Amino acid sequence: MTGFDCRWCGAPAPRPVLDLGEQPPCDRFPPVVDGGPDPCWPLRMGWCRECGLAQLLEDPGIPEQARGVEPAVLVQQAEEAVSLVAAEGWLPDRGGFLEFGSPHGGSWSLLLTHRGLTPTAPGSASDLVLDCFGMMHHPDQAAALRRRVGVLAEDGVLLVQFHSLAAILRADQWNALRHGHFAYYSTPALVSMLGELGVVARRAWRFDLYGGTVLLACTRRGTPDDSVRALLAEEAALGVGDPERLRALQEGVTRDAxxxxxxxxxxxxxxxxxxxxxxxxxxxxxxxxxxxxxxxxxxxxxxxxxxxxxxxxxxxxxxxxxxxxxxxxxxxxxxxxxxxxxxxxxxxxxxxxxxxxxxxxxxxxxxxxxxxxxxxxxxxxxxxxxx
Ligand SMILES: [Zn+2]
Structure with missing residues (x-):
């Protein structure tokens, strides 16, 4: 028992698969004259057997600090992604967009404005809804995804970009686990979450950012193309839905430390x-x-x-x-x-x-x-x- 319910489906007790012990928030660097002690909280990843979402178990409730300077690598990736999405016809020619931002930076807002889209007010239907690394910062994953889908116009496009759990597994990125990052999406888990809300992942792009970033274009109708099907199969084969495979991250901690x-x-x-x-x-x-x-x-x-x-x-x-x-x-x-x-x-x-x-x-x-x-x-x- 973990005492927590799944942040997406509400099923009880996601199983712990990675435990980093007591950890301070990793983005708070106290002055050297501050002798501590520093507050620490358990830092554990759990995995829900019902919906397959890997997630943060405990959290101290301290939000991640926004980056003072946007990392150049994020800015470049945003430009590349917008070009790709537009070139393949997934960007509406005109209309309104709503971006759900992230403390990491890398906003698409200016890029979209330059392509003729205009920001819509929060709450009104948008032809384009965009989330780059935003949703993982929400403790209540069900509420966060419902909110994004809820503002999507009937014929709108939802773009969701995330650091993939598959990349975390592939490169032993156990230190991707941090307070304030509540969800670690695999493509299969996120595609089925979207599906439950009546949204279909149609096209997938992959980027090297963070060792493996996935961007999904989703709509309310249609079917997934080969890029989505290939990614689903590849990640499943890697073991993103296998708690034993996820537990191998723990060996990485022991080895590296x-x-x-x-x-x-x-x-x-x-x-x-x-x-x-x-x-x-x-x-x-x-x-x-x-x-x-x-x-x-x-x-x-x-x-x-x-x-x-x-x-x-x-x-x-x-x-x-x-x-x-x-x-x-x-x-x-x-x-x-x-x-x-x-x-x-x-x-x-x-x-x-x-x-x-x-x-x-x-x-x-x-x-x-x-x-x-x-x-x-x-x-x-x-x-x-x-x-
Ligand atoms: Zn769940």
């Missing part, structure tokens, strides 16, 4: 100076799950001025400006957002000039005798994790 902790401990025993780079929210559950504090990682450098002088919640690792790397002369800079590695390396060449190495957290190399280390170069391939 354990290997990071022992790697840092070994480095410290060898006298190596290791510091971090990239204070992203997805590093928060990793540091907490691994039980890492300033004793193993004295600081994490981050280019965002708004994080300078703050610290990680839970683990209390301080966050500093990248200039601190110079005086520290680290042996290794551990990059928590591996997709940042190329640009960080280019921006801070003196790390390597003074004998340091860049290492992606997803590719921890073995510790070698000191004289050989300068000959190795860290490679990073896995990227695109959420958040």
């Amino acid at each position: 354990g290997s990071l902790r022992s790697w840092l401990a070994e480095g410290r025993a060898l006298g190596r100076r290791v510091v971090g780079y990239g204070a992203g929210s997805r590093a928060v559950p990793l540091l907490c799950a691994a039980g890492i504090g300033p004793d193993l990682l004295p600081f994490v450098a981050d280019a965002s001025a708004s994080k300078d002088g703050r610290r990680f919640p839970g683990s209390r690792v301080p966050i500093v400006s990248p200039s601190r790397l110079r005086s520290r002369r680290p042996d290794v800079v551990l990059v928590f957002l591996p997709e940042l590695l190329p640009e960080a390396r280019a921006a801070l060449p003196w790390v390597e000039e003074s004998g340091g190495r860049w290492v992606g957290v997803d590719r921890l190399p073995p510790w070698l005798p000191r004289q050989r280390e300068g000959t190795r170069v860290a490679e990073v391939t896995r990227a695109g994790r959420n958040g």
Whole structure:
């Protein structure tokens, strides 16, 4: 028993499939002078056997903070998606649209306005209803989807974009689980949710964003095309509807947290100076799950001025400006957002000039005798994790 009802179908007790223990909200970085303790809440994913929706079990009720700056990758994806959707005739030529926004950014509003659509008032019927990463932020999934379908005009198009549960499984993205993200949609689960409200997913597009993002075009009539059918079959084969497959995410937590902790401990025993780079929210559950504090990682450098002088919640690792790397002369800079590695390396060449190495957290190399280390170069391939 979990004591919770499914956020979509109301069936009792979605089964826990992933448990990250007690975690602080991952987007709140307290000032470094705030000694804590930080409030923490259980962070667990459950899976409903009735409707197949993977969902957040507990939540502290603190809304996700809106991004100050829209990530360029989201802006680019929005442009690409609007072009694709328009080119295939899924965008109404004129009429009203309603966008359900997201704290992640990446609004389509301006793009749609440029194509001749006009915003409709909330509550009135819209020829185009759009939701990009918005709906997952709602605790009551049934109410949220009903609201979107409810404002869709009879011949309107509903566009829903989501980070797919299949991508989370495929790349072991266990740290996609976070407070404030209430639903983790597979295509089969979302298509059947839409179906219950009389809406048909007709066309599906896939994007690399977050390691796997799906956009569905839906209408009140019609049938799914091959792109939808193929995606349904592919995700089912991957195991999005299999709780045992979902539980494999837990092994990823144990593996990633354990290997990071022992790697840092070994480095410290060898006298190596290791510091971090990239204070992203997805590093928060990793540091907490691994039980890492300033004793193993004295600081994490981050280019965002708004994080300078703050610290990680839970683990209390301080966050500093990248200039601190110079005086520290680290042996290794551990990059928590591996997709940042190329640009960080280019921006801070003196790390390597003074004998340091860049290492992606997803590719921890073995510790070698000191004289050989300068000959190795860290490679990073896995990227695109959420958040
Ligand atoms: Zn359910």
